[in-house]
Amino acid sequence: MSATTLATLHPGETATIVSIQAEEALHLRLLALGFRSGKQIEMIRKASFSGPLQVRVGTTDVMLRRVEAAKIEVHKA
Amino acid sequence: MKRIALLGMPNTGKSTLFNRMTGGAARVGNWPGITVELLSGKILLGNEMVEIIDLPGIYDLHGFSDDEQVVRHFLHDNIPDLALVVLNTSQIERQISLLLQLKQLNMNLVVVLNMSDEAKKFGITVDVKKMSGLLELPIFLLSAKYGTGYQEVQHAITKALRYPTPGMAEQLRTQLEQDEHIESEMARVLKHTVQIPARLSDGLTEKLDGVLLHPWLGLPIFFAVMYMVFQGVFLFGQPFQEGIADLLDWFRSVALEPLLGTLPQYMQGLLLDGIYNGVTTVAAFVPIIVLFFLFMAIVEDSGYLSRAAFLMDALMSRLGLDGRGFVMLLMGFGCNVPALMGTRVMRSRAMRLLTMMVIPLSLCSARLQVFIFFTAALFSAKAAPVVLFSLYLFSFTTAIITALIFKNQFKNTEPFVLELPPYRFPTARQMVLRGWLEVRHFLRRATKFIVAGVVVVWLLTNLPSSAVPASADTYAGMIGSALHPFFAPLGINEQLTIALIFGFIAKEIVIGALAVIYSLSGDELGNAIGLQLDWVQAYSFMLFTLLYTPCLATIATLQSESKQLKFTALSLAWSLGLAWVVSFAFYQGARALGY
Numbered sequence: 001m002s003a004t005t006l007a008t009l010h011p012g013e014t015a016t017i018v019s020i021q022a023e024e025a026l027h028l029r030l031l032a033l034g035f036r037s038g039k040q041i042e043m044i045r046k047a048s049f050s051g052p053l054q055v056r057v058g059t060t061d062v063m064l065r066r067v068e069a070a071k072i073e074v075h076k077a
Numbered sequence: 078m079k080r081i082a083l084l085g086m087p088n089t090g091k092s093t094l095f096n097r098m099t100g101g102a103a104r105v106g107n108w109p110g111i112t113v114e115l116l117s118g119k120i121l122l123g124n125e126m127v128e129i130i131d132l133p134g135i136y137d138l139h140g141f142s143d144d145e146q147v148v149r150h151f152l153h154d155n156i157p158d159l160a161l162v163v164l165n166t167s168q169i170e171r172q173i174s175l176l177l178q179l180k181q182l183n184m185n186l187v188v189v190l191n192m193s194d195e196a197k198k199f200g201i202t203v204d205v206k207k208m209s210g211l212l213e214l215p216i217f218l219l220s221a222k223y224g225t226g227y228q229e230v231q232h233a234i235t236k237a238l239r240y241p242t243p244g245m246a247e248q249l250r251t252q253l254e255q256d257e258h259i260e261s262e263m264a265r266v267l268k269h270t271v272q273i274p275a276r277l278s279d280g281l282t283e284k285l286d287g288v289l290l291h292p293w294l295g296l297p298i299f300f301a302v303m304y305m306v307f308q309g310v311f312l313f314g315q316p317f318q319e320g321i322a323d324l325l326d327w328f329r330s331v332a333l334e335p336l337l338g339t340l341p342q343y344m345q346g347l348l349l350d351g352i353y354n355g356v357t358t359v360a361a362f363v364p365i366i367v368l369f370f371l372f373m374a375i376v377e378d379s380g381y382l383s384r385a386a387f388l389m390d391a392l393m394s395r396l397g398l399d400g401r402g403f404v405m406l407l408m409g410f411g412c413n414v415p416a417l418m419g420t421r422v423m424r425s426r427a428m429r430l431l432t433m434m435v436i437p438l439s440l441c442s443a444r445l446q447v448f449i450f451f452t453a454a455l456f457s458a459k460a461a462p463v464v465l466f467s468l469y470l471f472s473f474t475t476a477i478i479t480a481l482i483f484k485n486q487f488k489n490t491e492p493f494v495l496e497l498p499p500y501r502f503p504t505a506r507q508m509v510l511r512g513w514l515e516v517r518h519f520l521r522r523a524t525k526f527i528v529a530g531v532v533v534v535w536l537l538t539n540l541p542s543s544a545v546p547a548s549a550d551t552y553a554g555m556i557g558s559a560l561h562p563f564f565a566p567l568g569i570n571e572q573l574t575i576a577l578i579f580g581f582i583a584k585e586i587v588i589g590a591l592a593v594i595y596s597l598s599g600d601e602l603g604n605a606i607g608l609q610l611d612w613v614q615a616y617s618f619m620l621f622t623l624l625y626t627p628c629l630a631t632i633a634t635l636q637s638e639s640k641q642l643k644f645t646a647l648s649l650a651w652s653l654g655l656a657w658v659v660s661f662a663f664y665q666g667a668r669a670l671g672y
Contacts, residue, residue: 002529025141026492032086032136033494034171048292051391055496059167061497065394068492076485 002076006055009043009071015074017041017057020069030072034058043076078119079238080155081129084148085163086172088422088498090191092116093132093507094163094221097347098231101510104133109154111147112640114376124143128158134425138178142428149255152182159185159237166196166218169271173263174382176212186214187231187237191652193218195499201272203493208270213652222471241386282380282499295388303407304593310368311442317364317520325357325447338507343542351535355528358583359520362414366519367512369408369415369535376404377422378503383495390493396477397484398473399423399493402432406476413627417634420618430644431487433635435480437652442473443584444627449621450588454603455615462618468623474654475624478531499516522637525629527582530629535581538575549592552580567621568668569658577621613672617664624656 002004017039021025034057035041036066044054044061086092095103108130109115133144134152140268162179164172170188176188184326190196190203190504209216215233219226259552290296329474333353337345339565349352376382386400391401401422416436422428452461544550549558549571557574572594579590592598597605610618624630626649636645 022492025490026494028093028137028140029142029492029494032140032171032174033496034168045290046294047290047295047387047389052387053243054286054290054387056112058170059498060171062494063383063390063497064492064494065390066362068494 004074004076005070006041006072006074007053007066010075011075013043013076014040014042014066015076019074022068022070025050026068026071033062034060035072038043041072079125079131079158081127081159081234081238082152082155082157082162083129083131083163084160084175085134085164085191086168086175086639088220088496090161090163090164091133091134092131094161094189094219095129095193096507097221097227098129098508099222100511103514105521108151109151111154113143113147114640115151121230122238125238127238129161129209130155136175138175138182140423144424152184159183159187159234161234162186163191164188164189166190166193167199167201169196169203169266170263173266175264176193176214180212180214185237185240187222187230187233188212188216189219190224190495191219191221193226194220194223195501199326202418203268203272208266211266211269214606222507235442267490280490285500286384287499290383290387299385299388302376303404306372307408309412310365310372310408314365314368318361319366321360321364322357324365325353325360329353346539347532347535348391350539351532352528355531356524356534358531359524359527360628361583361585362412362519362523363516365412366418366516366535367417369412370512370515371508372507373415373419374508375503378507380498380500382422383497386495387497394493396480397431397487397489398429398435398480399428401522402435404426405432406436406439408440409436410472412441412443413437413439414519414634415515417638418519420638427487428491430639431480431483431489432441433639433644433649434483434487434648436478437631437635437648438472438476438479438655440469440623441584441627444623447580447584447587447622449620450603451606451615454607455610456611468619471620471623471659477658479651479655518637519634523633526633526636527629529581530632537578545581545617547575547590549575558668563657566665567623567657568610568617568664569660570609570614573618577625579628580622581629583630584622587622613667617660618669620663621656621660624659626655627652 003018006015008052008054017035017037019037020030022030039057042056044056050066052065053058053069054061054063055069083091095116097120099120103115103116103118106117115130115132118126119126119128132148134147134149135142137145138149139145160179162176163174179186190205190269196203202216205216205218214236217226218231220228222225289295291660305330329349333349337348340348365544370556376385382401382404385404389400389403393399402420405416405419408419413436414617416439417433418431420432420436423432424663448465452464456464506663514564534553537556538547540552543548544554548554553575554571556578557571560574561571564570569577572591575594576590578585580587588602595605604614632649635648
């Protein structure tokens with residue numbers, strides 16, 4: 001178990017969300033999409049040219065940018 | 078009349094349900110308290126007429142996005158008699174939070190768990206009866222797409238409407254602390270009623286994504302798909318456009334001209350070349366808009382549009398746009414009007430406006446006609462493709478520069494976090510409805526404006542009555558000579574200036590206008606222009622044509638979509654200013670270099 005941010009996960013890796021250090025608007029949106037501390041999150045893929053990330057939380061696939069993913073602290077399984 | 082509001086998160090099939098309920102008989106309208114227009118429809122339920130309003134999809138009742146504020150203000154100022162809450166069954170574990178927030182408002186609620194067909198495929202089971210009991214709400218499974226379960230929902234709505242709405246808490250913006258309560262409540266309800274398999278078994282979406290979002294293959298496939306959509310819309314559309322034009326011409330010659338033949342020449346001109354031509358201008362857009370939205374319905378409803386956003390984001394985020402904006406920009410190369418209408422998929426207003434600033438710079442097919450005529454008249458067959466290509470380059474470059482310049486003015490403040498829904502088959506019904514609703518929207522919003530514009534230009538180019546139409550003695554000619562000091566430094570003469578005034582209506586008529594101005598047509602016109610202008614003047618004219626106001630229909634659409642006169646004026650001023658500066662720099666630069 002090691003603490004890191006969502007942005008550093010490699011495709012195929014799974015982690016547990018520890019905390020979300022985002023401004024309120026982003027925080028609310030992430031909550032509504034199912035990002036909550038304690039939830040499992042899987043990195044599906046990373047777009048080329050430092051593009052966005054595709055992650056899976058519960059039954060929802062979500063794309064977000066790397067800057068935003070860096071605000072989500074996770075625990076690697 | 079009683080009001081039912083449709084509420085739910087994005088991607089829950091809310092609009093599909095709305096279309097099923099209203100059968101496409103919807104209208105766009107304004108509501109107190111909010112500035113955006115909402116779709117609503119009146120239907121007979123039981124034995125009374127009720128109005129159904131499709132509210133924008135929201136993630137959170139307390140959120141800060143444009144849509145979330147719209148919904149809050151709507152609910153505040155137009156308390157509905159019933160809120161029909163639409164949840165995506167496969168995502169119920171997170172969407173139930175919105176339901177619980179709504180429940181706190183103490184509204185009359187009926188809940189539908191939509192896309193139940195998809196949930197079944199995923200192996201998700203919901204004990205609806207138990208959930209109804211726990212939440213003390215009427216809850217139903219539904220597939221709005223295929224209609225399964227719709228009868229029961231309709232029945233429940235009719236029943237629920239009989240009771241008065243309990244009234245809402247005065248303070249809509251409840252404290253965020255209450256969300257904690259919502260979280261424990263969520264867990265309690267879900268634990269007892271929903272079963273989700275440990276691993277989702279949607280192998281198809283995963284396999285498709287493996288190819289369509291492939292690190293190397295993704296982008297080439299994206300461009301191939303876009304190419305096919307583009308060809309589909311504009312190649313298919315052309316025969317329809319020509320057919321409609323022929324039909325309207327035929328009607329003019331067999332019915333209108335004989336009928337109006339007794340009127341004075343002048344009235345005939347105004348009615349036929351002014352008003353009737355305005356109508357034909359509008360009609361020319363109909364097949365393109367229908368086809369565009371038929372194809373867009375496929376791209377969007379299948380889930381591919383959000384994949385396009387994923388693929389293009391690395392580049393587009395630097396321009397302050399997103400990948401969906403890129404799709405619309407590409408489509409603008411066919412026709413700007415549907416591309417502008419298509420920006421509605423972007424829910425952040427700032428980003429939408431920025432995209433709408435950029436789209437009018439796409440070299441559309443109407444402008445291409447002008448360029449093909451001019452390059453044929455002034456350049457060798459070998460140089461012509463290079464000239465055309467350079468104009469496309471100018472189009473792209475000015476689009477990028479425009480985005481970079483206005484990116485801070487229209488700063489997107491909404492978090493860019495998008496759902497990637499599973500791939501779905503759009504139904505024919507959804508596609509046809511979309512095309513039909515969009516074309517009706519365009520006709521309602523733009524017709525008057527376009528017809529009025531065509532009439533004004535007709536008057537300018539035909540008054541005073543003593544002047545030869547489109548000559549230097551008409552008002553247009555006078556404007557042309559008054560503007561000459563502005564156009565002379567660009568190498569654009571007075572005759573071409575009059576053609577530019579015509580081009581304000583539509584670029585399709587520029588060549589026709591030149592034919593009237595020079596009293597020549599076809600090759601003869603080309604030869605005359607070839608003798609009068611050198612290539613530097615012609616290229617400068619083409620640059621100006623590329624960049625200034627695309628056409629009246631584009632302006633009408635900019636206004637009807639932005640609902641902001643200031644924005645439309647800014648877009649107009651920017652394109653005119655840019656056209657002048659670029660043509661000036663080119664013309665003076667080329668002359669200074671000795672060309």
